[in-house]
Each structure stands twice: as C-alpha cells, then as structure tokens.
Amino acid sequence: MSTATIPEALVAELRGTRRLLVTSHANPDGDAIGSTLATAKLLRQLGHETTAWLRDPLPRLYRALPGSDEIHCGEEPPVGFPQNCDAVVVLECPSLDRTGLEDALTGLPLLNIDHHLGNENYGVVAWVDTTAPAVGEMVYRLARALGLEIERDVANALYLTLVTDTGGFRFSNTTAAAFDAAGDLVREGASPETISKWLYESQPESAVRLVGEMLRTLEVHADGKIATAWMTREMAERVDAQPGDSEGLIDFPRSIAGVEAVAMFRQLDNGYSKVSLRSRGQVNVEEVARRFGGGGHRNAAGFSSQKVGQELAEETITALAEAIGRN
Amino acid sequence: MSTATIPEALVAELRGTRRLLVTSHANPDGDAIGSTLATAKLLRQLGHETTAWLRDPLPRLYRALPGSDEIHCGEEPPVGFPQNCDAVVVLECPSLDRTGLEDALTGLPLLNIDHHLGNENYGVVAWVDTTAPAVGEMVYRLARALGLEIERDVANALYLTLVTDTGGFRFSNTTAAAFDAAGDLVREGASPETISKWLYESQPESAVRLVGEMLRTLEVHADGKIATAWMTREMAERVDAQPGDSEGLIDFPRSIAGVEAVAMFRQLDNGYSKVSLRSRGQVNVEEVARRFGGGGHRNAAGFSSQKVGQELAEETITALAEAIGRN
Numbered sequence: 152m153s154t155a156t157i158p159e160a161l162v163a164e165l166r167g168t169r170r171l172l173v174t175s176h177a178n179p180d181g182d183a184i185g186s187t188l189a190t191a192k193l194l195r196q197l198g199h200e201t202t203a204w205l206r207d208p209l210p211r212l213y214r215a216l217p218g219s220d221e222i223h224c225g226e227e228p229p230v231g232f233p234q235n236c237d238a239v240v241v242l243e244c245p246s247l248d249r250t251g252l253e254d255a256l257t258g259l260p261l262l263n264i265d266h267h268l269g270n271e272n273y274g275v276v277a278w279v280d281t282t283a284p285a286v287g288e289m290v291y292r293l294a295r296a297l298g299l300e301i302e303r304d305v306a307n308a309l310y311l312t313l314v315t316d317t318g319g320f321r322f323s324n325t326t327a328a329a330f331d332a333a334g335d336l337v338r339e340g341a342s343p344e345t346i347s348k349w350l351y352e353s354q355p356e357s358a359v360r361l362v363g364e365m366l367r368t369l370e371v372h373a374d375g376k377i378a379t380a381w382m383t384r385e386m387a388e389r390v391d392a393q394p395g396d397s398e399g400l401i402d403f404p405r406s407i408a409g410v411e412a413v414a415m416f417r418q419l420d421n422g423y424s425k426v427s428l429r430s431r432g433q434v435n436v437e438e439v440a441r442r443f444g445g446g447g448h449r450n451a452a453g454f455s456s457q458k459v460g461q462e463l464a465e466e467t468i469t470a471l472a473e474a475i476g477r478n
Numbered sequence: 479m480s481t482a483t484i485p486e487a488l489v490a491e492l493r494g495t496r497r498l499l500v501t502s503h504a505n506p507d508g509d510a511i512g513s514t515l516a517t518a519k520l521l522r523q524l525g526h527e528t529t530a531w532l533r534d535p536l537p538r539l540y541r542a543l544p545g546s547d548e549i550h551c552g553e554e555p556p557v558g559f560p561q562n563c564d565a566v567v568v569l570e571c572p573s574l575d576r577t578g579l580e581d582a583l584t585g586l587p588l589l590n591i592d593h594h595l596g597n598e599n600y601g602v603v604a605w606v607d608t609t610a611p612a613v614g615e616m617v618y619r620l621a622r623a624l625g626l627e628i629e630r631d632v633a634n635a636l637y638l639t640l641v642t643d644t645g646g647f648r649f650s651n652t653t654a655a656a657f658d659a660a661g662d663l664v665r666e667g668a669s670p671e672t673i674s675k676w677l678y679e680s681q682p683e684s685a686v687r688l689v690g691e692m693l694r695t696l697e698v699h700a701d702g703k704i705a706t707a708w709m710t711r712e713m714a715e716r717v718d719a720q721p722g723d724s725e726g727l728i729d730f731p732r733s734i735a736g737v738e739a740v741a742m743f744r745q746l747d748n749g750y751s752k753v754s755l756r757s758r759g760q761v762n763v764e765e766v767a768r769r770f771g772g773g774g775h776r777n778a779a780g781f782s783s784q785k786v787g788q789e790l791a792e793e794t795i796t797a798l799a800e801a802i803g804r805n
C-alpha cells in the first residue's frame with residue numbers, strides 16, 4: 152500500500168536499531184546513491200553505527216559527490232558484516248533481489264523504503280510512497296520527522312536524487328513536494344549550480360563527439376513522426392568512445408518537434424544489433440519491443456536483433472508506424 | 479537600491495491605477511514574456527483594464543504559452559494607446575530604452591519592476607530586487623501580496639520565467655526562493671512536464687542536425703582547457719538552418735569536463751566572422767572580447783572579425799589561453 156505518511160514502526164526501528172546497513176539497487180543511479188549516502192550519514196546523528204553497501208561501483212558522474220567514497224561497493228561484504236548489522240535499510244528496491252545482494256541480506260531484518268509501484272512490501276516494515284518524486288525526497292521527510300540536522304553534504308546528496316529522478320525537474324513526477332524539498336535543501340546548503348556542473352558539464356570529450364557522429368545519421372520518417380539514428384562501431388572507434396558515452400544519445404532525436412517515436416540502432420561487437428525505442432505520450436513502444444523479443448515500458452523499451460542495416464531499420468520503422476497508428 | 483521587500487507605494491499604485499499597460503524588454507526572453515503575460519492577467523482581478531505590449535515578436539518557443547497571443551507585438555501601439563493608459567508597468571528593464579518603446583512611453587507614469595544590477599531606478603516607483611531569480615518570481619510575490627488568485631495560465635507563465643532564467647534550475651541564481659515559488663506554482667496548476675516539452679522537446683529538425691554538423695568541427699586545445707567549434711554557411715545550408723537554430727550550440731563544447739573556455743566561430747553572409755566566447759568560473763572572456771573590439775560579461779562574450787579560418791582561430795585560442803593563464 153502506498154502512503155505518504157511515514158509508518159511509526161519505521162521511525163521506531165530507525166531510532167532503536169544500533170547498527171544499520173544501508174543499501175540500494177544494483178547498477179545504482181543518482182537516487183540510489185544519494186539516498187544511500189544521505190541515510191547512512193543521517194542515522195549516525197542518532198548515535199548509530201551505519202555502513203553503506205552497494206553491489207556495483209558508482210558511475211563516474213556521481214563520484215564527485217562528497218562522501219561517495221564512503222560507500223562500500225562490490226559483491227564482497229564490508230568489514231565486520233553481518234556481525235555488525237542489526238537491520239538493513241533497503242532503499243529504492245521493489246524487491247530484495249534488486250540489491251544484487253539477496254544471498255547476503257536474506258534473513259536480516261529489512262526496513263524497506265521505496266517509491267516504486269509494485270513494491271513487494273517485504274521487510275519488517277515497508278514504507279512505499281509511489282507519489283514521491285525520488286526516494287531521496289522520502290529520506291528528506293524522514294530526516295525532518297526524526298528531527299535530524301541536514302548537513303551540507305547530506306543536502307547535496309538528497310538534492311542530487313531529486314535532480315536525477317525528475318530528469319532535471321522535467322518529468323511528470325516533478326511535483327510540488329519535489330520543489331518544496333529542493334528549496335529546503337538549498338537552504339541547508341545544497342548547491343544546484345555545483346550539482347548541475349557534475350551532471351551536465353562534465354562530459355567526456357568522446358561522449359560529446361559521439362553526439363555529433365550519431366546526429367549525422369539522423370533520419371526522419373512517417374511525416375516527421377519517427378526519427379531514427381545509428382551508432383556504429385566505426386563511430387565509436389573514431390571518437391574513442393568509453394563505456395557510458397552513448398547514454399542519453401537517444402534524447403537528441405526525441406527532442407525534435409513532431410517526433411512521436413524514436414529508434415536508435417547500435418551495432419554490438421557480437422554482430423547483433425541493439426535497438427532502443429522511445430516514444431511520447433500514448434504511443435506504446437513496449438508492444439513493439441515485445442514483438443521483437445524485447446521489453447520495457449510504454450515510453451522506453453528495447454530489443455536485440457540478429458538483423459542489421461536497412462532490413463532492421465525498415466522492420467522497426469514499420470512497427471513504430473503501426474504503433475503510432477494504433478494511438 | 480535592491481530590496482526583497484515590495485515597496486508599499488508599488489502596491490498602492492497597482493491597486494489604484496485603473497488602466498495599465500504592461501511591457502518588458504525588446505527581443506523578449508522567457509522571463510519578459512511570462513512576466514508580462516502574468517502581470518497583465520493578474521491585475522485584471524483588481525478590476526483594471528490591462529494591455530500587454532512588447533516591441534518584438536515572441537520567439538517560436540514561447541508561442542505555446544496559453545494567452546501569449548494576447549500580447550500586442552510590434553512598434554505600432556495597441557489600439558487606444560496612450561489615451562487608455564494611466565500608468566505603465568515596465569518589467570525586467572534596467573532602463574526604459576530597453577523596452578525599445580522609449581518614445582511612446584516617455585512621460586507616462588512608470589512602475590519599474592526588475593532584478594538587474596544597475597537598474598536606473600527610473601519611474602514613479604521602482605522595485606529592484608537583484609536577489610530574485612527571475613522577475614517572474616517577483617511578480618509571483620506581488621500576486622501573493624495583493625491577495626490575487628493565481629490561475630493555471632498565470633501559474634504556467636510564471637513557472638516558465640523561473641525555468642528559463644535559471645537555465646532549468648542549473649544556474650547560480652537557483653535560490654531556495656526559486657524552488658519555493660516553483661512548488662507553489664505547481665500547486666496552482668503549473669505543469670513542469672508540459673513546459674519542459676515546449677522548451678526542450680520541440681526543436682526544429684534543422685537545429686538538431688546543426689548540433690551534429692557543429693560537433694564534427696570540435697577541437698580541443700591547451701591540454702583540454704579550450705574547445706573550439708565552427709558553424710559555416712555550408713553547414714547551415716546543408717541542414718536548411720532557420721533563424722535561431724544556432725542558439726545554445728555553444729553549450730555542447732562547454733559541457734566537456736575540463737574545458738574552461740570555448741570559442742565558436744560563425745561565418746556571416748557579409749564575409750565577417752562572429753566569435754562567441756564562453757568560460758567557466760573566474761576565466762574572463764569579456765576581456766578577450768574587448769581586446770578584439772567586442773564585449774559582454776565575464777563568462778559570456780563575443781566579437782566580430784574581418785579575419786576568417788585558421789588565422790582567426792589561432793588568434794582567439796592564444797588570447798583564451800592567456801586569459802586562462804591569468805586566472
């Protein structure tokens with residue numbers, strides 16, 4: 152059950168538990184990292200020992216966050232675990248297996264804090280608020296409810312969760328509560344300018360060059376409703392592309408006025424193609440992806456294919472045109 | 479004198495004046511347009527007749543704003559002016575000439591509302607708050623002070639001013655007050671998602687293609703501290719570029735990690751070159767621009783040159799390297 156109200160049992164558990172492990176999902180994003188870091192720091196004010204543990208390393212983008220090096224990353228447990236652990240705060244995970252640490256954590260008392268629809272309500276107490284713009288916004292409210300001081304590093308960590316989960320205050324989850332929290336976090340020392348520089352002005356040169364390469368392949372079909380673009384191995388080699396460089400590339404074709412669906416074709420090293428699909432509004436690309444053996448959500452999906460080049464493109468464009476027509 | 483407090487004289491003037499003209503600066507941006515539209519609508523709740531008049535047409539981007547077609551644009555005065563005008567609200571203009579309508583407005587009682595450092599404090603009353611993130615945020619506070627209801631269209635118009643003047647909540651003027659206002663405006667019906675789509679997902683195809691063309695000319699110099707890029711007439715022709723397409727292009731080279739200064743060279747039809755300069759932090763490109771006969775601000779400046787090609791580039795890069803060295 153989704154509720155904006157913090158369960159009293161959660162407050163009691165957090166006050167009463169002396170040694171806490173804080174974790175979040177594998178392949179951590181801004182919300183996972185910022186929430187984990189902030190929660191671990193905040194709970195120390197209660198006199199608790201806290202350890203932060205994520206299975207995967209932090210993407211380069213987030214390593215600028217002060218204190219992010221305190222997060223223990225990897226499959227190996229942190230020193231002293233599980234003897235030094237009375238309970239585990241699990242942030243932003245609809246189910247425990249999303250931590251990637253299920254084997255290590257199963258059997259420990261779990262405190263489940265999440266905003267995902269479909270959270271399995273696992274744990275000794277679960278607080279699921281599907282209206283929350285970010286789990287970081289829930290942690291912010293929790294800090295206020297526990298009467299904790301929000302220090303500058305925590306304010307920045309929580310501000311980061313808001314920015315990343317709302318797409319820079321652009322997505323439909325940009326609620327009044329998101330702005331209320333942001334305003335308060337700025338008062339506590341968060342710097343929107345600094346965090347924006349980390350997120351948006353610290354691109355590798357290769358990633359910026361890759362935008363140029365990709366846009367040279369931009370094509371528009373179906374009266375401007377479908378845009379396609381390619382990312383080939385030659386392009387990646389030409390710009391000396393690094394892992395992660397292609398992230399967000401698909402947003403460029405998607406930003407064109409009138410475009411309702413986008414396909415980006417990426418050549419993989421194994422000869423397969425990876426097709427990423429995006430759409431606006433009611434156009435359902437999940438159905439398209441499923442037809443080709445993939446999956447995803449209504450507005451963001453993808454699939455892999457043995458086909459390449461023109462054949463793959465034509466097949467995909469036809470399917471996207473049908474999806475637009477069904478709408 | 480800058481003050482966050484709304485002068486009582488301004489409140490009295492706005493309450494007491496029956497027929498008001500609302501205007502802002504020439505070449506209007508989001509803050510000018512949103513503030514003008516909102517002010518004209520809000521003051522009607524006091525039973526006033528209000529007319530909105532801007533000298534220049536609204537850029538395409540802002541025409542999606544509901545009610546924006548009510549703004550009279552052009553050098554010709556709106557019907558009935560000046561007989562139907564007891565006073566003029568001048569928004570976001572450090573001096574009256576910035577309206578581009580100085581001849582028509584001189585002699586009328588002026589109510590000056592602005593957030594620019596260096597506002598000349600002209601008018602029968604001047605409210606200058608240099609700490610305000612946008613003049614729209616001042617109009618928001620004014621609406622609250624006057625006890626006016628903020629309708630959905632007004633909420634969206636004022637939200638637009640916040641987004642555009644803070645660069646999407648990224649610039650250093652992204653204050654707690656900006657977020658407080660944004661939260662409240664969302665409660666009054668503003669839609670961050672809708673406005674983001676207007677601003678960021680309604681690009682002409684040619685503008686997106688131009689990004690690709692420009693990035694193919696990207697060069698990095700001085701140990702990665704200087705980035706340069708070109709926009710030639712051939713590129714513009716190839717993508718069938720429209721006026722305004724090159725706006726914001728310079729942000730791409732500027733987003734590279736480690737880059738401290740950027741020069742973008744644009745070939746003009748008259749054979750001259752236009753050089754746009756951007757920098758981060760303390761690096762002063764205004765000094766560089768001034769040396770070549772141009773001007774601007776510390777982090778954004780520009781100049782025109784009769785030189786072209788390699789000669790122009792080398793000269794500019796040398797000057798930028800010196801500016802970085804002085805820092």
